[in-house]
Amino acid sequence: MSLTAGSEQRSLRVLTSTSEHSRVAAHAGGKGANLHALTAAGFRVPDWSVIGLDVFAEFSRDSGLDERLADLFGDGWQDRAGEVAAEAAGLIATAHLGDGVAAAVAAAYREAGGGLVAVRSSGAEEDGAEHSFAGQFDSFLNVRGLDQVTEHVRRCWASAFSERSLHYRAQRGLPAGTGGVAVVLQRMVAAERSGVLFTADPVSGRTDRQVVSSVYGLGEALVSGAVDADTVVLDAADGTTVSAVIGDKRERYGAGAGAGCEVRPVSDEDRGVLSLSPGDLGRLHELGTRVAGHYGVPQDIEWAIADGELWVLQSRPVTALGATADYAAAPAGEERLWDNSNIIESFSGIVSPLTYSFAADTYAKVYESYARALGVGGEQLREVREWTPHLLGYFHGRVYYNLHHWYRMVRLAPLYPLNRRVLEKSLGVAESISDESADALHPFTPRPGVRGRVSRLVRTAVFARRFLTIRRTMETFHRDFYRAYAVFDGVDYEALPGDETYRRFRRLQRDLIEKWGPMQALDATILLSVGMLALLTRRWLPDAPEWFTWAAAAPGADVESAEPARALIALAARARVDDAVRSLLENTPDDAAHQALRDGGHTGFLSDVDAYIAAYGYRSLDELKLEVPDFRQDPTGLFTLLRDALPGAANRPDGDRGGEADAYLDAHLRGPRRRVYELVRRKARAALTDRERLRFCRTRAFGSVKGMLRALGRDLAGAGALDDRDDVFMLRLEEIGGAYEGTVAHTELRELAAMRRRQLTADAALTAPPRFTTRGAPYWSGNLELAGWTSGPAARSGARELRGTPCCPGVVEGLAVVTDAPRAVDGGILVAYRTDPGWVTALPSAAALIIERGSPLTHVAVVAREMGIPTVVQVDNATTEIRTGARLRVDGALGTVTVLDDPAPDDAAPDPGGRP
Template sequence: MTTEGTVLPLAALDRSSLPIAGGKAANLGEMIRAGVPVPPGFVLTTSAFRAAAEAADIGPKLEALAGTEPSDRARLATLAAEIRAALSSVTVPDAIAEACVRAYDVELGGAAVAVRSSATAEDLPDASFAGQQDTYLGVLGKEALLDAVRRCWASLFTERAVVYRADRSIDPRDVSLAVVVQRLVHARAAGVLFTANPVTGRRREAVIDAAPGLGEAVVSGATNPDHLEVRVDTGEIVTRRLGDKRVVIEALPGGGTRHEERADGSAEACISDAEARALAAMGARVEAHYGAPQDIEWAIDPEGKILLVQSRPITTLFPIPVGPLSKDGDLRVLFSFNVAQGVFRPFSPMGLQFWRAFAGVASRGLGLWDGEPLDGPPIYAVGASRLFLDITAILRDPLGRRVAAFALSRMEARSGVAVRAVLDDERLGVVETPRWRIARAAFRALARTRAPVTLARALREPDAVPGRISAKVDAAIAVGEVPGGSPPSAYLDAVERMIREGVAPFLFTAIPSIVGALVSMLLFRRALSGLMTEDEVHTLLRSLPNNPTTEMDLELWSLSRRVGADPASRSVLGEEAPAALAKRYADRSLPAVLQRELGAFLARWGARGVAEIDIGVPRWRDDPTHILGSLANYLSLGDDASPPDVAFERGAREAERKAEELVERAREKGALRGGVARFAVPRVRRLLGAREAPKFGIVRILAHARSLLLQAGRLLVQEGKLAAEDDVFLLDLRELRAVTGGTDLRALVAERRRMITQELGRKHVPRILLSDGMEPETMAAAASGEGGLSGTPASAGRVTGKARVVLDPVGAKIEPGEILVAPSTDPGWTPLFLTAGGLVMEMGGSMSHGAVVAREYGIPAVVGVAGATARITTGQRITVDGGAGRVGVEA
């Protein structure tokens, strides 16, 4: 066989070399080209791996692996072991072995080397695959080199690597592996550098873990390293925490490495402040070159020269949202609309479009902004396909600060804590807006929208509020009617008419009406101040009328009783899967009663769905699987189940009795208090119940717009301009207009579909994010005074659960939600991470393997917790605060 292209020097590679050299080697070559100091070496390319794989005859096993479901962990593990055994024992083809040995002798002088795996699915922008393949240090001699190469090839199919790829839908037949061979740095000190803080998210803050000897001690978590945090722009070392560094890994003169455990460790810093600053500066160079924060392995040789031996993207950072206001360079405070709405999944591009448009229509109607409604006001920013609101201007104003802190703390306690932490940030200076200017804008907005009149009507006739809101929704939908036979552009015209003509009247009826609920509640609490308990308030607010969501739930229960009385309907609901029943509903082949009753329910409530505020998500009328599953579950409860409609009526009667009692109690304190209570109490119940009506109205508008866009999509598919009708939701309205005009955006649609699929796996979405990447929740956690065991923050988040202390992963089992407590971890432990709710390690720093994988899986983690496995016992309830670096242990 020819060996041309089998062995290449690292200097010949760049980022485009991924298919032939894998991620690690391609990144090393890219750094060399950028002028970054990298130890010399070469790569044994993927063509060598393919030749070895052919010799080992692993093709049939790869086919079997590709056909195995990710959930079948046992089958994945068995196939991985078989492939690994075949590659471990294969004879390296002679021509490849000769080329490898020749490069080793000529380019590296036969010196001790590091042999590293470099997979084609590794060190990618959206998945780091940290520690998934093997590295061998201190390899010396030709036979040892070839043996290390074989073991690297085999490590492509470790169980952890196979499972990791299966979970990310990466075809095993498409994955290959190159092998990097580099001169080993006999390091005085080594470690890991993150160019952005991986725990807090703050950019331009380098985080360094360092230890004497080879960096493997840091990466593997075998030692407690020195930990430094350096502000890149100023060189200020803001955090310095010295580890004991008891374990040191050194290269041996005759090959191999030595692990030395020093009883007392070292209290001295292993790198100087100047070296820390130099590392931070070099990391910034690499980050600038790649255009993204990097996870870098480094070493300092005995002469003090810094060398980089690996760089890969940090994949666990939440992307900084980008919007019109982010371009001025000032610190911005971004509030997650997704989290506020309980929708953690990404929005479709069309979903983002609609919320920008809703805000644009509202802002223009209020006279606060005069831009194009479809673009939306400049307060919007988008990150990871999630919507954020730029609330910087509000938090810079003294009055805005008080209002925001109050509102957010009432809406979601953790958001309130995060906002208070932001307000303490000295970079967020106060800029007071003249009160006359605020008053003028408010007066103009009230006059333009006639909000006081609408509010007065709501207070006078609270039971009429849902009907008024519904009428405005009907009017908005009527504007969007399209005659049959129209071209795709006509459906887009209809959608735009709904937005431009129908949304504003709806919003300016709905919002003031619901403000009436807040006014009523304020009056109610004033009138009954000191005369009631919070438990009584909860009783008053039971079984509220005028709530469309409650009405829907009760109707679904009633539907289950009606179809349950029909033997044929009851039979299919008990015997067939909901997905199959949904298909039968579309084919109109369900039993007559179920077909008719379900159709009637969906005619009224079919606009709803899971994550329904995103127009790109199917409605129940599109796919009633969820509803059919609910009906089956209700029927499985039996006829003796407590009927929710009866419980609702009972709650309503108790609430009305409590209302009368509270009014009488206020009257006894005086005629004025009694009169206010008599006015406010019934309105609290009726208007608070109607608070869901505006959201249901928005959902109905979105559902009709969705149907129009789907019809446009069907026509565009027929014209060959789109591949699928729901591709319309992966574009915004302007882009969709371009498609109707003949622009081919199918490649863009495919890329966005891939991105949305990837984002569906994101574990963490911050409530509030600063434009430098900092999450204020981590700031608040660090400032809190909670007690417990302390360590190094490794993966942000907070979880409480039962501890599971594990000293050896072999045969260990972690029940879902249990918190893994371990002395240290390496890649062999990662199957336990799949069910663990959190991680506590005695050893390691924030860049050790356990910490990196914890962040990959999105589980809170604290590492470097001295004596954790002795001070915590299995079964104890503990709280892991990965942002603060604390572990609370219940007595």
């Protein structure tokens, strides 16, 4: 908001849950930043606002407090810390507040709901992973009225210079006398019970335990030690109670209310005097699991129960685990950032070692070739080769982007600051890295001086040429691709000797995959053109809805990606009007349907099915996972989709989002600006259309690879190197090559495959975090445990409104269908953790689409826009919080998903999907 102080206009924005992450990180302090993160993640947090560090800085500067504090903290202040603290408090209590700062305090009080509030200090370093500052700053409960709030805000500011705070800083070598604190205002809840939940035992350090302490009423009694708390130790995996300490409640709550303080397993008798019921403990266990998983490190959570609702008041890292902690020392070494955004569309859930190693090898070859295509050579190319083999990571059977390397890749092209932002949007990355971290990432060591400038100019000129000629380059590539593809497709590899199949596989890598590199200029073209379009939208259409840029850039309705969905709809329509065919499809197992059509003499329809398989059989579920047969190898999945499509599309009018974008532009942008906008828009739409065509090529190439590798599995099993042909997928690409090149003994392969199959079975039981950081060797030093890899399903928090990225506008109410596989939902709202291109066949029956992991540029999102299906992507915890049968309201323009009603317990179907 804009506030006036004297003749100067200043912006002293009060920070709230809708404030930008970067501003919160800079000005909200530790408590404020944690509240922002908790609220954004969908946890139930009482209304709050933050009077930021910039407000204190304004107050300090305008009142002359800066100079007086500087004098106080001159040489030798440590010898009289008590006097300095008292004088600082007096100065802050009496300094002129100023109209602007007073207005900011009033606005913060309104944002927190007015009435009864807590006023809490929020230091810049507070509640961090390194320093907790626990108990060093002041907090005040049950404050009412603006005058009282203002007085207590001053007292919080003064607590930054209290004697205890000064001593704390001195002991840890931290500077004193500057900065101040932010102040959190938070609505008070009428707590019936409250307390603290540690998601790791703070005494023993055991991460397989949770510790709950609780009291009746407000939690200050627990913190101050005025009341003996009940303390319950829970098993972190399943929430069962391990032991309990029953606090002596007689002094405050009446004789006989407690049962002493002995530690013992909980009995029915104990439960009668615990302040928490088994249901309360279950909810707290779920909350702790979810919060720890969100932050990736053990948490100290303040909570309260009021009117039956569980509230999160605050969360901070557990900074002082005991000496016997599982991970006593923080991991050291190079930081790596892992994220499964977007990549999960191609490689979902558990992925075989062969699929991962083939994908990693392909990415390495393609992006090294891309660097060469931009003129990178010599020592710089050698440096590029150091990181291109590691663009992907593999953890417990899941594939992740090694995100820092993708920033390096984007920096090969010009306009890095713009392109990296668009990269994050296109990948669906939920959180940007800092500008400082981004600036430190380079594809190779920058050359200094004139030589470096010349190198950058040459690379920019080469990129500009490729940018301007990308359509012509794409046409040449498609012509050459299909000419080469014809050599590999349609070959009966089962009839060839294994070494001949392997030789052809190596040739495919050379002729198809290694020539893909220059085509990555298309991705750079998309980043640049969509980034420019977004920039023009912000500047010339500042009030445009968030979905607008994606609709304006979307390919036209004839986008190639939608062809399989349209063809399947047409096939289902033909079956629907033929009673015999329809009855056969509805009553025959999917794996027997193809033969049943043949046996039943339905040759016309069978011919249509075979034509579909010939044209689109490579476009199937999990089409890039080599271990999953496509429809040409096994048409069972096609008949599953066809049967689901028989009822027909949802009763929903088709939408034209490109038309909506045109209408908005006609109303708000004209003249030269419109012409410039349309020029950039055409470039973005053309690039996205070409990308969909390129994805079809990629899918076809992977289809040929599937046939080759399955034939190699047959050959290795026939030679006795493997027990079963499908065991080939448990090997890595280099091991298969080694078997044919003489660098790996074939006698090693059987046991290796068996071991990996057992490991993947165990890995499937883990809940995988979508994003995490490691240091040093990723599997060592507790990296993955601290990152939130846990066993069992993720816990629900009970959030009623979730937020994501608007993708396609429209408001829909309907019943949720949570699934991990595409299927007809009969006008329901399809909720998925991730999608892949094979999901487009399920879209016609969906009233709306919610995707937890994805971006506005994922394949299904592009097609959903063209089909007019309201869509929200990047909805954190959608498959955790939403149950099949829940009634939802989806607003595709605002990016909100509201749970209107939960399914009745007897009616709720088990969710067939969820997190990997």
